[in-house]
Amino acid sequence: MAGFTVLGGGVSGLSTAWYLAQRLPRTATITVVEGSDRLGGWVRTEQRAAGGAAVLAEKGPRTLRTGVSREALAVLELVDDLDLRSAVVTAARSSAAARNRFIYYGGELNRMPSGLASLVGGLPPAARCLARGVWQDLTTRSSGSGSSDESIHDFVARRFGAAVDDNLASAVMRGIYAADTRDLSARALLFPFWLADRTGTTGVLRGLPRVAKLSRARNAVHAQRDAAERKAHAERRRRHPGFWEAVDGASMYSFADGMQTLTDALASALRTCPNVSVLTGSPAVALRARDGCAEVALADGRTLLAHHVVSALPTRHLASLLGGSAVLDMPYASVAVVNVAYSERNVTPVDGFGYLVPRAAASPSGALGVVFDSRALPPQDRGAPVDRLTVMLGLPTTGGSSTAVTTASVEEAALQTLREHLRIAQAPVDVDATIATHCIPTYTVGYVDRLADIHKWVASQLNGRLSVVGAAFGGPAVPQCVLHARDLVQRHLHLDDLEAPQNVTGLEEIIKGFDL
């Protein structure tokens, strides 16, 4: 019987298995192998008892963006497929959480502009460099960096001035990647801006329309495929108009019981499919070609034979299954996630989603930012008089593991951050730290060239019977992980002939995206 094995039970692996289950005949088997005892990977929600109330604590992702991008729609359509519509909680576009995002700079919270109207009172100190930066870009001809990539810091400093990176860009990138812009690739993470600079002499901002045109021309090749996707989406909207109107009017969303609702629902749906097996508690330890198939060896001694393997593992784990590989040697950032709850509402001095700490205001505590969870999604508190905040701290990593940090030390650093930045004097009713080691892949300078090397390496393994998905490739956000899984299954794998080698690495389209 033809079979697929999916390695890793995080959101990437679970959604890959889900899309496979939707497309494959019931005669084809799908096996998900998760090494730990729980499914979901970094998606993890805990319900904690704090001061007599049940308090929700997100240990990983906490909100998902709405919008019309393919990745935003991919998760929303998955939510629709899994019948989770009534579990969704949203932050309306008009809410303070949607409009108010801050940067900690100069010892205070600076509200970032969120549209022209917000500029009326003038720019806050952190953003004043923007006006000069825009002027610099509009009046300085592009000359390109001369190399095939550069750091975000070098790129932003060259085009807009170092202050724009120190005060603003570094904050955003620390918030998403928990990494320094001096390490991150401008080509990979700011591709349209980087390309606008490289392909003309008019500056980045004036070059963006040219890049948009190039991108439209390239996408025209897929016009038929994209039209079919849009038609299917329009049909969905007709079936559940209320749900789609609600998410159209929202800027972000999660679920009443937290983000794990999504991975739990995926796991439950998979368990009801007769041709899907979900194995937990025994990691894969080796992967090899055998008898015209791929064989996965598990730590408990079992072996699984599959016609095709999709790895949704962090890169170093995949490398170790195949005897090591320098091309997969990708750094991952480590963070401490400290959930703090107070027994009264609105303890923060301002209303909004939260704030980020730029390099210019970085402190030894490593604070990357604070999310005002209760302000962002009040329905998750179910009326309880609580205020939930999450402090994210970047942790230095040396070699294989985070340097000696303890939950007690990061909890203290988090509370100190809240006292110092927000002047919260109250004692919390609950503080809980999670140390997430190697949790977010770092797309370092040269990433795009390395992706081409990884593609060649994956293609050379298991005689064309290996594909990869996951946070290290199409982007680390949950929607990017889900879209990568969906595209692999719906657009690239040849599911009409399950026994022949697929010869699809899963990276083809991502690499082409950098080929404008």
Ligand SMILES: Cc1cc2nc3c(=O)[nH]c(=O)nc-3n(C[C@H](O)[C@H](O)[C@H](O)COP(=O)(O)OP(=O)(O)OC[C@H]3O[C@@H](n4cnc5c(N)ncnc54)[C@H](O)[C@@H]3O)c2cc1C
């Ligand atoms: C603190 C934090 C906050 C975040 N916030 C957001 C957010 O707000 N919004 C957003 O969109 N994204 C956010 N992200 C990013 C997003 O959550 C992750 O990138 C995404 O969940 C990664 O999913 P994955 O399935 O690719 O990888 P993982 O979640 O890492 O899953 C990989 C799985 O493989 C398993 N595994 C490893 N080795 C083996 C083996 N040998 N055999 C079998 N199984 C194995 C692991 O146990 C794990 O379950 C955040 C991430 C973190 C860490």
